[in-house]
Amino acid sequence: MSSISDIIEGYLIKTLREAPSGTIQVKRSELADLFQCVPSQINYVISTRFTVEKGYLVESKRGGGGYIRIRKVRFATPKAHYDVLLRMIGNQLSQSAAEDLITRLREEDWMTVREAYMVKKLVSREVLDLPVSVRDHIRARMLRSIVTTLFANKGE
Template identity: 40%
Template sequence: MSSLTRSIEKYIHSLLEEEDSPAVSLRRKDLAEQFGCVPSQINYVLRSRFTPEKGFLVESQRGGHGFIRIARITFRRPQERIDHLEEIIGTVISSQEVKRLLTNLQERGILSDRERLLLEVALRFQDEVAETYFDLSPYKRDMLQADLLKRLLRSLALS
């Protein structure tokens, strides 16, 4: 039913939550064996699910006693999280990327569902006006979108 990737993702999350540890270490080969898949599947899970924009850092080492270490990025001050977010957003962002980012923030409990709804409606309106009213190019619209998104998120002073 649920995909292999999602199962592995959930398993790693459960490891991280266990004892509230900020990081886990594991063997790629063992994990692959545990899930009955090829080792490179693990890389796919890490590449797609444990990215910096989702708040994770991954380190690894090859050879004997090799390992993969997955750590949650922690922020001491709210400002650090905002800086991190602004870096991820950049000066231009597509609607698709926005959706992914918002989904992620919501899943992490950083945004409530109503807040996310407001963000989506505001961004859609902005984009609609830019397109049909001002006839802006997609690129400029994505710039405006990035600006608005950054400003909205900053206003919440995410903690």
């Protein structure tokens, strides 16, 4: 059985896919009413499941006329996509951010399911059994190398 978070996420993703502009604007309170949950549940779903690493931009305005605007990021060229990914990875990357980025690459068909599974295992804290700062640095180097390889083979 799906959790309320999964249901809310599914609803928002479906709504995004159906939006001609690729952007949706929703009210936190209306979503909470629709799913019979507290507004903080909506905040949780948006903040954990619609991240930059997963390819989303979220803009939020609080208050009576407040809204949440969600947009799936699209790139004009593979080069632009590549450049953004490398900037996002940076010099250090947490395991959760790495997993989100790998999931995004899988969803965008830059990786197969098997490749994504293997890379997630390789960048896990179980494999990179090192102090956190060193581990996050090595994880970022590994992912920059993987992204460079993927885009060299499938790019422009």
